Amino acid sequence: MESVHVEQVFEPVELSRIFSRVADLKAEGYRLGQICGVVLDDDNYEIIYSFDKGHKLLNLKLDIPTDAEVESITRIYWPAFIYENEIHDLFGVKFNHSELDYGGTFFKVSETTPWKPKK
Amino acid sequence: MGVFTIGKVLVDSLFKKTACRMYPVVPREWEERTRGAVGIDIDGCVLCGMCQRACPTNAITVDRKAATWSIERMNCIQCRGCVDSCPPKCLIMEQKYTEPNVEKVIDTFDIPQKKKAPKKDAEGKAPAADAAGGDGPLTCDEETCVYCGLCAKACPADALEVTRKPEKVWKVDEEACVKCGVCIDKCPKDSLSFGGAAAPAEKAEKAPAEEAKEEAPAEKAEAAAAPAAEAGLACAVDDCVFCGACAEACPVDAIKVEDGSWEVDKDTCIECSACVDQCPANCLTMNVGGEGAAPAEEAPAEEAKDEAPAEDKKEAPAEAMMEKAPRVHRFAEMDTELKERIDGFLGEVKENLVKDHGMSEEEASKRVEAALVASRVKRFPYLMGRGAKSMADEIKD
Amino acid sequence: MGKKTIIPFGPQHPVLPEPIHLDLVVEDETVVEAIPSIGYIHRGLEKLVEKKDYNQMVYVVERICGICSFGHGWGACLAIEGAMNVEIPERAEYLRTILHELGRIHSHLLWLGLMADGFGFESLFNHCWRVRETVLDLFEKNTGGRVVFSICKVGGMRQDISDENLKEMVEVLNGIKKEIKSLTDVFINDTSVKNRMVGVGVLTKEEAEELCAVGPTVRGSGVAQDLRLTDTHGVYGKLGFEPIVEEAGDCMARTKVRIREVFQSIELIEKAVSMIPEGPVAVNVKGNVEDGAEYMVRLEQPRGEAFYYARGAGSKFLKRMRVRTPTNMNIPALVKTLQGCDLADVPILVLTIDPCISCTER
Numbered sequence: 069m070e071s072v073h074v075e076q077v078f079e080p081v082e083l084s085r086i087f088s089r090v091a092d093l094k095a096e097g098y099r100l101g102q103i104c105g106v107v108l109d110d111d112n113y114e115i116i117y118s119f120d121k122g123h124k125l126l127n128l129k130l131d132i133p134t135d136a137e138v139e140s141i142t143r144i145y146w147p148a149f150i151y152e153n154e155i156h157d158l159f160g161v162k163f164n165h166s167e168l169d170y171g172g173t174f175f176k177v178s179e180t181t182p183w184k185p186k187k
Numbered sequence: 188m189g190v191f192t193i194g195k196v197l198v199d200s201l202f203k204k205t206a207c208r209m210y211p212v213v214p215r216e217w218e219e220r221t222r223g224a225v226g227i228d229i230d231g232c233v234l235c236g237m238c239q240r241a242c243p244t245n246a247i248t249v250d251r252k253a254a255t256w257s258i259e260r261m262n263c264i265q266c267r268g269c270v271d272s273c274p275p276k277c278l279i280m281e282q283k284y285t286e287p288n289v290e291k292v293i294d295t296f297d298i299p300q301k302k303k304a305p306k307k308d309a310e311g312k313a314p315a316a317d318a319a320g321g322d323g324p325l326t327c328d329e330e331t332c333v334y335c336g337l338c339a340k341a342c343p344a345d346a347l348e349v350t351r352k353p354e355k356v357w358k359v360d361e362e363a364c365v366k367c368g369v370c371i372d373k374c375p376k377d378s379l380s381f382g383g384a385a386a387p388a389e390k391a392e393k394a395p396a397e398e399a400k401e402e403a404p405a406e407k408a409e410a411a412a413a414p415a416a417e418a419g420l421a422c423a424v425d426d427c428v429f430c431g432a433c434a435e436a437c438p439v440d441a442i443k444v445e446d447g448s449w450e451v452d453k454d455t456c457i458e459c460s461a462c463v464d465q466c467p468a469n470c471l472t473m474n475v476g477g478e479g480a481a482p483a484e485e486a487p488a489e490e491a492k493d494e495a496p497a498e499d500k501k502e503a504p505a506e507a508m509m510e511k512a513p514r515v516h517r518f519a520e521m522d523t524e525l526k527e528r529i530d531g532f533l534g535e536v537k538e539n540l541v542k543d544h545g546m547s548e549e550e551a552s553k554r555v556e557a558a559l560v561a562s563r564v565k566r567f568p569y570l571m572g573r574g575a576k577s578m579a580d581e582i583k584d
Numbered sequence: 585m586g587k588k589t590i591i592p593f594g595p596q597h598p599v600l601p602e603p604i605h606l607d608l609v610v611e612d613e614t615v616v617e618a619i620p621s622i623g624y625i626h627r628g629l630e631k632l633v634e635k636k637d638y639n640q641m642v643y644v645v646e647r648i649c650g651i652c653s654f655g656h657g658w659g660a661c662l663a664i665e666g667a668m669n670v671e672i673p674e675r676a677e678y679l680r681t682i683l684h685e686l687g688r689i690h691s692h693l694l695w696l697g698l699m700a701d702g703f704g705f706e707s708l709f710n711h712c713w714r715v716r717e718t719v720l721d722l723f724e725k726n727t728g729g730r731v732v733f734s735i736c737k738v739g740g741m742r743q744d745i746s747d748e749n750l751k752e753m754v755e756v757l758n759g760i761k762k763e764i765k766s767l768t769d770v771f772i773n774d775t776s777v778k779n780r781m782v783g784v785g786v787l788t789k790e791e792a793e794e795l796c797a798v799g800p801t802v803r804g805s806g807v808a809q810d811l812r813l814t815d816t817h818g819v820y821g822k823l824g825f826e827p828i829v830e831e832a833g834d835c836m837a838r839t840k841v842r843i844r845e846v847f848q849s850i851e852l853i854e855k856a857v858s859m860i861p862e863g864p865v866a867v868n869v870k871g872n873v874e875d876g877a878e879y880m881v882r883l884e885q886p887r888g889e890a891f892y893y894a895r896g897a898g899s900k901f902l903k904r905m906r907v908r909t910p911t912n913m914n915i916p917a918l919v920k921t922l923q924g925c926d927l928a929d930v931p932i933l934v935l936t937i938d939p940c941i942s943c944t945e946r
Contacts, residue, residue, distance in 0.1 A: 071813060071814060071815040071820065071821030072813055072814045072815065073814070073815050074814045074815065074816050074882075076666075076879065076880060078878070078880075099793065099796050100796045101796075101882075101889075101891060101908070102891050102906075102908035102912075102913075104891075104893060104904075104906045104908070106895060106903065106904045106906075107903075107904070116880075116893070118880065118891060120882075120889075123809075123811065123813055123814050125880065125882065127880055145796065146794075146795065146916060147795055147796045147913060147915075147916035147917075149916075150912060150913075150915060150916070151912075170621075173621075174621070174622070174623060175622070175623040175626055175945070176623040176624065176626070177623075177626065177628075182628065182631065183631065
């Protein structure tokens with residue numbers, strides 16, 4: 069079979085539009101890859117959503133302040149609960165309307181939100 | 188039959204010998220590459236601390252003042268990072284693992300302080316070794332420096348910046364410099380030292396063999412023949428396989444190889460060391476002013492040293508310039524901008540050959556081409572297959 | 585309507601291979617619901633990015649897991665090389681592919697042994713691991729370590745593997761092919777094994793796609809998803825690779841996928857060794873990753889698709905190194921298959937997604 073060429077695609081997305089954008093992707097047939105949190109600086113995080121269709125990769129970048137609340141995408145992609153709970157436990161980002169919320173006990177860490185920048 | 192399909196395997200295993208090793212009665216056999224524990228050749232250590240920087244678990248501690256090298260055996264993860272990053276290659280990976288123990292084991296080695304007499308007498312060791320007090324920052328004697336860039340390439344901490352065009356620059360980043368002295372060892376002109384004031388004094392202290400090299404610009408013909416039988420190209424005839432690879436590589440056809448005999452015409456030889464690198468039996472050495480043998484890996488250092496006495500060869504400065512050019516041109520194969528610059532430089536060399544030495548145009552171009560072909564040393568992996576960006580970074584230094 | 589009991593399963597359990605905790609809601613021996621809980625082995629390895637420079641980070645990422653170790657080392661190097669825009673020589677790509685496929689063989693043999701142990705067939709378990717020892721000896725001879733190899737670095741490979749060693753590797757693998765075949769025949773043909781695996785834990789194609797499962801878990805349900813079809817890593821395009829797919833969707837199908845992958849890997853290694861070019865195995869990489877340079881790459885690990893993301897900070901430290909391992913994505917599939925199964929089948933189902941919880945939790 070021919071090798072599929074994969075490009076690096078990073079698309080910025082607004083906080084208010086994340087849910088509808090992900091719903092569009094689901095309708096187009098994309099599969100959820102992963103959700104990753106990055107600490108940009110003391111006040112900002114970046115969350116990267118990765119989607120895959122036919123082995124081609126699409127990444128969405130969401131820049132948010134550290135105390136923002138993000139709409140959960142577990143209603144569209146149920147397996148996202150793993151990543152959202154992990155980001156909640158490590159970074160302290162709140163996800164609203166999650167279908168499976170562990171309430172901070174998913175990762176058993178001795179110090180809550182260890183990745184959150186200390187002021 | 189579906190019920191006991193594993194029957195055959197079980198019956199066979201009754202009659203085969205056991206797959207287990209009867210340890211500890213039968214000792215374990217280690218493979219050559221097994222990463223067991225780190226060992227050190229204390230004579231080679233220069234206390235530069237590169238191993239300490241490379242170690243991911245901070246298991247190695249190098250104390251320059253006390254001249255000790257110590258490793259916490261239980262922290263070591265046997266990754267070989269230190270072995271790979273050691274500039275004088277004095278660390279080795281031994282195959283046997285550290286024995287289990289109820290206490291943490293820390294092995295400390297005392298590194299002997301010694302001045303390397305035959306080599307440049309610079310502060311290659313810890314500051315404690317230098318009684319003359321040359322504990323200053325690394326300095327370059329700009330009068331003798333030829334801006335060949337060998338020090339920058341050898342520097343394990345990337346602290347040196349050397350450029351020849353558009354202008355001659357030699358710069359050291361004193362914060363990055365770890366004072367390991369590898370650059371001082373590699374410099375073919377002995378221009379480097381710790382604390383510049385000591386430099387002239389050091390030159391006076393050098394061994395007589397070195398002095399022959401110092402006087403080379405003044406005494407051209409003599410230096411070529413001076414330490415008589417040793418200078419120039421020599422072949423260890425016992426090891427030689429008479430394959431003729433050296434003769435093929437020679438750009439000036441100075442070597443003649445026939446059944447059972449090897450001969451070099453020292454007058455024709457321009458000491459570019461292209462033959463040394465091509466020799467499959469490693470039996471060729473290029474001796475310049477009393478330096479030691481040249482295994483293939485040290486060929487660049489050897490060739491750099493050759494560049495200095497190259498000035499005193501028959502074909503004078505133009506040829507000498509040509510020997511310096513091929514090295515830079517090797518890198519330029521990958522970078523077209525640099526290639527244009529070097530092509531300009533080679534054009535100058537050709538002009539020189541035609542004007543000052545009365546060579547015909549075709550003869551001059553032939554010579555330049557031959558030198559370039561001969562200098563394409565095949566054994567340096569880092570020259571081939573490089574991405575353009577990393578090559579450009581290397582040239583910047 | 586039976587009585588509902590909640591049985592905590594794990595993280596310590598004689599039959600469970602990995603430290604995962606499941607709260608099983610059980611009604612008369614049938615599992616109605618399962619709630620997973622992980623975090624017992626979280627070491628915070630990704631946070632070490634603040635203290636270890638990018639070369640040392642490769643060692644850290646390699647040690648996330650002992651079974652998938654080569655894949656992690658390769659992925660970390662790929663991500664950093666991509667962020668720094670470094671091209672590595674072709675021989676290094678071939679060597680990495682060969683060692684990765686060797687890693688796949690050893691991982692699947694390990695899994696076959698654990699699967700046999702899962703339903704109590706201990707002699708088969710030990711025979712599978714005995715054959716796996718030959719592969720581990722090959723690793724030690726070529727790279728220096730049986731489990732963690734430390735042979736990938738940013739820019740290529742740290743040591744070259746000679747052509748004689750590669751030919752010997754192919755000979756040894758061909759030598760154990762017959763033994764592997766006789767062992768895997770037991771998995772496929774033995775009646776008691778079939779009773780435990782056929783029809784158990786069925787995951788239909790739609791469910792597998794909905795739950796975004798990866799690896800042999802989803803290939804056993806009829807979805808041809810295999811990242812070796814992309815060109816981001818290795819030289820699979822030149823080796824003519826086709827993914828292995830089974831349709832049934834139960835435990836036996838997933839076992840068959842893994843068994844066939846072992847034989848396919850032996851063929852891929854043989855082909856790669858015959859095609860490997862001469863040349864250097866590393867380029868010298870100097871400098872740091874630029875601030876803001878990022879790279880997202882995916883690899884096909886033995887367990888499925890793994891993500892590696894590196895982001896530079898302008899200094900010798902990285903800003904972020906993210907590893908998303910395949911088991912992380914298969915846990916929802918596990919939860920779904922557990923609904924409606926017998927209590928005695930729980931370890932089989934947990935094993936069938938090939939869990940590697942130390943990868944999941946880093």
